[in-house]
Amino acid sequence: MRVMVFMKANEDSERGVMPSEEELAAMMAYNEELVKSGIMLAGDGLQPSSKGARVQFSGGSPTVVDGPFTETKEVVAGYWLWQVKSFDEAVEWVKRCPSGGPDFEIEIRPVFEAEDFGDELTPELREKEQQLREQGQQLREQQG
Template identity: 55%
Template sequence: MRVIVLVKATEDSERGIARTPETMALMAAMGRFNDELQEAGILVSGDGLRPSSDGKRVAFDGPDRTVIDGPFPAVRELVAGFWLWNVRDLDEAVAWVKRCPNPMPGPSEIEIRPLYEMEDWV
């Protein structure tokens, strides 16, 4: 089963990365966790996203397209990073997320979403 694991954005992540001892320690801890994921054979891909102020959205309405510049509102609904994992089931994904270091300096959330597989469509 493939899942996407979404690290939800916070006010801190939307400010961007400041190279402080705290953030460098957090990055090292996340690096060790990524190594564990890779050694377990479940890590397919993953990365951090730049703040939404560096991004754009394209809104669709019939044939019309509107480009919206970041930053985007509702910070808690944004994504700051992701992993793509190949796991046995959602329980295994939850177990791995529980082992993850807190990805942010303060309170944070990680969301796990299964991807559609070809057999879901036939």
């Protein structure tokens, strides 16, 4: 199963306070463990919400709201995409995450897989989705 793991923002990350060398080394060691275990598919830190925007839709019309966003606990500061055997395995890995400061929160969410959609994801739609994934991969490889 795939899970998306979100490191939630805190006051420091939203102010753009960079981690110390010690904190970076600890996170690098943790990421190395994830890679060596074969579960890490992707992961990155994100810039503060002051450098971002949200696009809200109401009545079918988009409205752009520039950051920063006041509710820090609702902002994502980084993410991982993992392939794990179970949700419990993901929880155990998150419990080993090095400190993101004195107060931080990490959220884990399962990723929808094709079989989760049931009969609504017809064979034609499954084929189209697979073609799009392959096309995207080919483009990334060509762009180098």
